[in-house]
Amino acid sequence: MVIREAAAQSTTLGWLLGAMTIVFLGVFTAWTAWAYNPRRRAALDAAARLPLEEQ
Numbered sequence: 001m002v003i004r005e006a007a008a009q010s011t012t013l014g015w016l017l018g019a020m021t022i023v024f025l026g027v028f029t030a031w032t033a034w035a036y037n038p039r040r041r042a043a044l045d046a047a048a049r050l051p052l053e054e055q
Contacts, residue, residue: 034040 035044
């Protein structure tokens with residue numbers, strides 16, 4: 001009986017970890033698309049020049 005409960009808990013945990021992996025992959029993909037969006041190019045170019053500018 002104990003083995004059956006442990007197996008059921010393991011299966012539930014596996015589905016949860018799989019779902020979390022898919023959610024994190026989706027967030028990573030959306031974040032990457034946002035960062036490399038062509039509309040953000042001017043802001044990224046300005047940020048890249050910051051270390052070279054004199055104060």
